[in-house]
Amino acid sequence: MELNYVPTTCPYCGTGCGFNLVVKDKRVVGIAPWHRNPVNEGKLCPKGNYAWEFINHPDRLTTPLIRKDGKFEPASWDEAYKLIVSRFKAYRPDEIQCLSSARVSNEENYLMNKFARAVLRTPNIDHCARLCHASTIIGLAGAFGSGAMTNSITDIGESKVVFVIGSNTFENHPLIGRQIMLARQRGGKVIVADPRLTPTAKQADLYMQFHSGTDVAIFNGLMQYIIRNGWEDKNFIRSRTKDFDKLKEVVMKPEYALDQVSKICGIPEEQLKTAAEWIAKAESSNILYSMGITQHTTGVDNVKSTANLQMLTGHLGKRGGGVCALRGQNNVQGACDMGALPNVYSGYQAVINPDLRKKMSVAWGVELAEGKIGYTVTEMINVLADTLDKLKCLYIMGENPMISDPDLHHVEKGLRNAEFMVVQDIFLTETAQMADVVLPAACFAEKDGTQTSTERRVQRWRKAQDPPGVAKPDWQILCELGAAMGFAEQFPFRTPEEIFTEIAKVTPSYAGMNYTRLEKPEALHWPCPTLEHPGTPILHKEKFTHPDGLGIFTPIEFRYPAEVPDKEFPIILTTGRCIWHWHTGSMTRRSPSLAREEPTGWIEINVDDAREWGIRDKEMVKAVTRRGEITIGARVTPGIKRGEVFIPFHFVECAANILTNNALDPAAKIPEFKACALRIEKVKKA
Numbered sequence: 001m002e003l004n005y006v007p008t009t010c011p012y013c014g015t016g017c018g019f020n021l022v023v024k025d026k027r028v029v030g031i032a033p034w035h036r037n038p039v040n041e042g043k044l045c046p047k048g049n050y051a052w053e054f055i056n057h058p059d060r061l062t063t064p065l066i067r068k069d070g071k072f073e074p075a076s077w078d079e080a081y082k083l084i085v086s087r088f089k090a091y092r093p094d095e096i097q098c099l100s101s102a103r104v105s106n107e108e109n110y111l112m113n114k115f116a117r118a119v120l121r122t123p124n125i126d127h128c129a130r131l132c133h134a135s136t137i138i139g140l141a142g143a144f145g146s147g148a149m150t151n152s153i154t155d156i157g158e159s160k161v162v163f164v165i166g167s168n169t170f171e172n173h174p175l176i177g178r179q180i181m182l183a184r185q186r187g188g189k190v191i192v193a194d195p196r197l198t199p200t201a202k203q204a205d206l207y208m209q210f211h212s213g214t215d216v217a218i219f220n221g222l223m224q225y226i227i228r229n230g231w232e233d234k235n236f237i238r239s240r241t242k243d244f245d246k247l248k249e250v251v252m253k254p255e256y257a258l259d260q261v262s263k264i265c266g267i268p269e270e271q272l273k274t275a276a277e278w279i280a281k282a283e284s285s286n287i288l289y290s291m292g293i294t295q296h297t298t299g300v301d302n303v304k305s306t307a308n309l310q311m312l313t314g315h316l317g318k319r320g321g322g323v324c325a326l327r328g329q330n331n332v333q334g335a336c337d338m339g340a341l342p343n344v345y346s347g348y349q350a351v352i353n354p355d356l357r358k359k360m361s362v363a364w365g366v367e368l369a370e371g372k373i374g375y376t377v378t379e380m381i382n383v384l385a386d387t388l389d390k391l392k393c394l395y396i397m398g399e400n401p402m403i404s405d406p407d408l409h410h411v412e413k414g415l416r417n418a419e420f421m422v423v424q425d426i427f428l429t430e431t432a433q434m435a436d437v438v439l440p441a442a443c444f445a446e447k448d449g450t451q452t453s454t455e456r457r458v459q460r461w462r463k464a465q466d467p468p469g470v471a472k473p474d475w476q477i478l479c480e481l482g483a484a485m486g487f488a489e490q491f492p493f494r495t496p497e498e499i500f501t502e503i504a505k506v507t508p509s510y511a512g513m514n515y516t517r518l519e520k521p522e523a524l525h526w527p528c529p530t531l532e533h534p535g536t537p538i539l540h541k542e543k544f545t546h547p548d549g550l551g552i553f554t555p556i557e558f559r560y561p562a563e564v565p566d567k568e569f570p571i572i573l574t575t576g577r578c579i580w581h582w583h584t585g586s587m588t589r590r591s592p593s594l595a596r597e598e599p600t601g602w603i604e605i606n607v608d609d610a611r612e613w614g615i616r617d618k619e620m621v622k623a624v625t626r627r628g629e630i631t632i633g634a635r636v637t638p639g640i641k642r643g644e645v646f647i648p649f650h651f652v653e654c655a656a657n658i659l660t661n662n663a664l665d666p667a668a669k670i671p672e673f674k675a676c677a678l679r680i681e682k683v684k685k686a
């Protein structure tokens with residue numbers, strides 16, 4: 001039997017590895033390496049390797065569903081569209097909220113942004129970047145003028161020092177982890193700071209274990225020690241930055257001397273000194289960070305601290321340097337680029353700028369509503385749960401907040417208050433089960449399109465098989481709904497390529513791209529402003545993106561997390577991921593090869609704590625916070641800081657987010673997934 005090989009991009013993490021889908025009899029039956037892809041050169045992590053297994057799973061949604069008398073019944077597309085149109089038209093624009101998706105293509109995100117703003121005329125559109133790198137976008141834009149990862153993935157392999165803080169790169173961006181190993185093979189040093197001795201930390205030359213939520217103190221301490229020793233890059237500070245004096249005023253305070261910082265964070269002073277010296281004296285040093293930095297009420301502060309350290313030591317705008325904010329989902333960078341955010345159109349063009357509103361009105365052929373900033377994902381839940389009447393109708397494409405948002409009891413209350421909810425997904429998720437209408441979408445292997453990885457590389461998806469049943473690609477659903485709402489002229493697209501042409505027309509950073517140029521495996525990094533432009537793998541080479549070209553130091557004071565341990569809840573809870581599973585498990589728990597590796601969740605407890613608390617390995621315990629409780633198996637390990645526990649959030653039966661705190665960073669509105677207070681109770685035997 002003949003096999004076909006269709007080169008495409010991995011649908012899981014923001015690394016953006018390429019592989020071939022193997023097609024037999026018009027169905028995807030496996031994955032084969034694509035050696036010419038420069039990101040991963042044919043290598044894959046387990047999720048990439050098994051990314052074909054969920055595609056033809058029997059649970060795939062195959063037909064629209066409409067809730068009648070509390071039960072879902074199959075419906076035709078016409079029936080579903082008719083119902084949706086009649087309900088969408090019944091609400092005022094600001095009573096409707098759209099959630100777009102980091103799982104779908106750029107073309108699809110662009111259309112959701114257009115559908116929300118031009119058809120529904122609502123300012124309320126956001127997506128899961130809010131739970132993820134919202135603090136990066138604000139923090140790095142504040143420091144450098146652009147909120148994106150500064151250097152490219154292969155560039156990490158050139159670093160003389162790689163400082164990983166708040167990223168478990170080996171489990172969550174494994175093929176970026178490979179670059180860390182390459183840097184080390186080439187003589188570079190690796191520093192990892194993490195409350196847990198992760199697989200990443202195990203590869204470090206210097207591992208620093210600390211208490212969740214103390215990052216700013218660590219950065220201020222490192223910077224004070226560097227300045228005290230005169231190791232700062234004076235030339236870089238003078239020629240490329242401003243406000244160094246303001247930074248100095250704060251970081252030189254006695255409370256940020258290393259002996260004091262050591263008491264706050266729990267890292268021995270000597271280790272902090274070594275880290276500071278390695279970073280400051282290296283020819284090049286890169287910071288890699290992800291959710292350990294961003295998911296805090298001080299998320300923006302943490303991000304700005306990474307920028308401060310890199311500007312202080314002059315490790316920016318060059319090979320092997322940079323602030324590498326590792327974006328999470330395959331297309332979260334693209335979803336942000338495409339304007340699936342409440343404050344910007346595609347290309348970060350502010351909705352409150354009247355000139356840009358005019359530009360988009362002309363481009364789309366509609367008079368757009370007065371620029372107003374809509375609700376974020378996290379505000380949406382609060383408004384639904386607590387401020388009845390303001391939001392009534394939800395259109396959710398490719399997100400599963402019933403597992404991924406903080407404080408799930410509160411989320412459930414909010415979603416129940418919605419009068420009408422449409423969910424568009426590839427599986428009947430926990431969120432879809434609460435919908436009034438469910439629309440079946442095609443998955444990555446069933447459509448053409450582009451996605452933008454963490455290094456701003458815009459790469460192709462290529463269709464390998466038809467979707468199951470009557471499921472359709474998200475872009476087609478959006479076009480048909482747009483037309484049914486009376487906007488056929490705005491949604492005339494017959495192919496994703498036609499949508500991309502419009503994206504390039506209205507989005508300056510994508511203006512020089514088209515499908516022909518993206519055809520080669522290298523693809524293109526934005527900004528790529530003209531057809532002749534080669535793309536931009538490294539940002540800020542000569543100047544930063546601010547109008548005056550200077551990077552800005554921001555002085556940051558240390559603050560504790562919103563909820564700290566006390567008598568009643570004496571333990572710090574932090575949450576995150578494991579290599580085998582993806583977020584809410586909708587895809588990986590339906591991939592047998594991945595699911596069997598970790599069939600359910602666990603709570604990591606330090607071995608000395610476990611002894612003190614009388615808990616055995618594998619014992620079922622109750623984990624309790626002010627928000628709720630779950631029953632979960634203990635995993636006793638020497639690899640986590642005492643006084644702290646970790647729960648992965650992938651598993652509905654012991655969902656970490658029943659426990660987490662929805663306290664938000666004031667600017668980024670990102671929740672504090674990485675630190676709250678918890679107690680453990682013995683499970684009473686019946």
Ligand SMILES: Nc1nc2c(c(=O)[nH]1)N[C@H]1C(S)=C(S)[C@@H](COP(=O)(O)OP(=O)(O)OC[C@H]3O[C@@H](n4cnc5c(=O)[nH]c(N)nc54)[C@H](O)[C@@H]3O)O[C@H]1N2
Pocket residue numbers: 013014047132165166167168169171172173193194195196198211212213214215289290291292293327328329574575576577578579580581582583674675
């Ligand atoms: N296998 C797998 N890979 C993924 C994902 C997945 O679900 N599964 N999701 C993708 C997405 S969307 C994202 S955003 C990325 C996330 O990638 P990561 O950020 O690497 O993932 P996390 O496990 O959330 O957290 C990273 C580390 O932060 C540490 N940490 C906990 N508290 C703190 C703290 O207060 N400060 C610091 N500095 N560190 C702390 C945790 O111990 C953990 O090792 O992964 C992407 N890749």
Ligand SMILES: Nc1nc2c(c(=O)[nH]1)N[C@H]1C(S)=C(S)[C@@H](COP(=O)(O)OP(=O)(O)OC[C@H]3O[C@@H](n4cnc5c(=O)[nH]c(N)nc54)[C@H](O)[C@@H]3O)O[C@H]1N2
Pocket residue numbers: 101103104128129131132133291295328329397398399400401403404405406424425426427429441442443444474575576577582583584585586587649656657660673
């Ligand atoms: N406690 C805790 N909670 C967290 C985090 C944490 O570290 N700790 N991390 C947060 C982070 S960083 C993130 S990014 C969020 C992720 O939160 P979500 O985005 O809600 O999680 P996913 O499971 O990735 O949901 C994506 C959905 O898209 C569907 N899907 C996949 N492909 C397609 C497609 O082509 N079309 C359509 N229509 N649907 C598709 C999947 O089936 C799935 O239901 O979780 C956040 N929640």
Ligand code: SF4
Pocket residue numbers: 010011012013014015016017040043044045046047048049172173174175176
């Ligand atoms: S590292 Fe990320 S993009 Fe690469 S194969 Fe693994 S999940 Fe896919």
Ligand SMILES: [Mo]
Pocket residue numbers: 131132133328329
């Ligand atoms: Mo994320």
